Amino acid sequence: MVSLKYSATAMVVALNISAALILGAPAHAAEPTSTAQANVGLWVVLDAKAGKEEDVAQFLRGGRAIVQDEPATIAWYAVRLSKTQFAIFDTFPDEAGRSAHLAGKVAAALMAKAPELLDHAPTISKIDIMATK
Template structure:
């Protein structure tokens, strides 16, 4: 059962919007390799604002993700791609529905 999640907000530097979108799209392959990250979304909220939503069964999974390859890649690219430091919000999941369309 999914109980924990993260929401990461990213603001692209002017002219770097496509690079941020491409970076996030590539992140799906990395998320696929994380056994403790069953849910992962890359989002575009506005033309320059992006987000990552991911969810986990337990706190250990959330911590593993925070210390994993996606987080390391994001930290390595942040200065190049982002207008301001990204924010990370830890979220508790109250309820969910996950059914393929």
């Protein structure tokens, strides 16, 4: 089991990766209102099968268009952690928004493509946002 401290450290490292490795961008610009405040999120780690790395990258690039239609998804990032490891970090105002995302189109597409593209099922961690800027 991965410790919470390790997961948080991995998330910070992933978010500080050079711009050349960032595959996605915020799905929606955060508004300075309490309704758009990020309170909860997801940290999803994806390990690509050998030879499927660029297919995973392309899949993640396409995911951005899908989450554009999710009003409760404040921010959505797809990042590359290494040649074979990727992650998704997204934020929501509340549990209802996070649950809607997990039941939405991008999650369904990911689970449908996982056996073809990934070494194993994605590791999905529900996280609480402690501070944002």
